[in-house]
Amino acid sequence: MELTADLHVHTKYSDGHCTVEAQAARAKELGLKCFALTEHGYSHLVLGLKRKERTRYLREIADAEKKYGVKILFGIEENILGREGTLALNERDLGELDLCLAGFHVMSAHETWRDWRNGWRGYLSYNMGLHLGGQLVKDQTKAYINTVKKNPVDVLTHINFQCFANALEVAKCCADYGTYVEISGKKTHFTDEELDDIVHKTTARFLVNSDAHSPDRLGDIALAVKQIERVGVPAERIDNIDGKFPVLRLEEYKKRL
Numbered sequence: 001m002e003l004t005a006d007l008h009v010h011t012k013y014s015d016g017h018c019t020v021e022a023q024a025a026r027a028k029e030l031g032l033k034c035f036a037l038t039e040h041g042y043s044h045l046v047l048g049l050k051r052k053e054r055t056r057y058l059r060e061i062a063d064a065e066k067k068y069g070v071k072i073l074f075g076i077e078e079n080i081l082g083r084e085g086t087l088a089l090n091e092r093d094l095g096e097l098d099l100c101l102a103g104f105h106v107m108s109a110h111e112t113w114r115d116w117r118n119g120w121r122g123y124l125s126y127n128m129g130l131h132l133g134g135q136l137v138k139d140q141t142k143a144y145i146n147t148v149k150k151n152p153v154d155v156l157t158h159i160n161f162q163c164f165a166n167a168l169e170v171a172k173c174c175a176d177y178g179t180y181v182e183i184s185g186k187k188t189h190f191t192d193e194e195l196d197d198i199v200h201k202t203t204a205r206f207l208v209n210s211d212a213h214s215p216d217r218l219g220d221i222a223l224a225v226k227q228i229e230r231v232g233v234p235a236e237r238i239d240n241i242d243g244k245f246p247v248l249r250l251e252e253y254k255k256r257l
Helices: 020-030 051-068 091-096 113-127 135-150 167-177 192-201 222-231 249-255
Strands: 005-009 034-040 071-079 099-103 180-184 206-209
Touching (some): 005 071, 005 099, 020 034, 020 071, 034 099, 091 249, 099 249, 113 135, 135 167, 180 222, 192 222, 206 222
Parallel strands (some): 034 071, 180 206
16 A cells, blocks of 8 residues: 555644654655645644744745655645534635645634533543543534535544544545545544444545654554554545545635635
């Protein structure tokens, strides 16, 4: 399994530990033709990319592309703000982006007190080794599904990592709307049983990404590959490996702006 493009990468503009140039240099070393920088979104209260930084950030991307000959997509890992599926992106934001990822992150500007509570309950329970069910799962499942329905999201990132949702129902919605389900090289977020259900009970398609926060992890999908092999995820359902590149919802959306 050879990675065509790593489409989930961070730098110091969010919670990464390196510069844009350092990631580009590493991509060239690895022989990658393309990768996407996907900083945490504008609604993250602590670690998100700031709109006022965009001009400098895009200039650094253009300079790194020219210097290293690697295509760098301007993406974002936007924060799901609550059950209604709201993302803090306006039309100008979407028009500037090449790629839109979305996922749950604590310390984002959630819409309601209930959404704040759900986020922290999931985060704390996950890190204590607990699995909460009931209304929390219903709320978080609704949030994922509404996000996919209401926004041109290309990829849902690390579904069920530090939050609890019905992964099968979320994947069914992704399949219906053309949003990719991510299999992360940074952390195992699906159980094998959940991933097996998604493979066999939906037509959802996948991307495998590193979620690299430093150059040494760029392109590192070893953890994901182990689970893919255990579960038997068909390579033909993964659209950023072996020369393939995904069909992006945002690209089609931008044609209508």
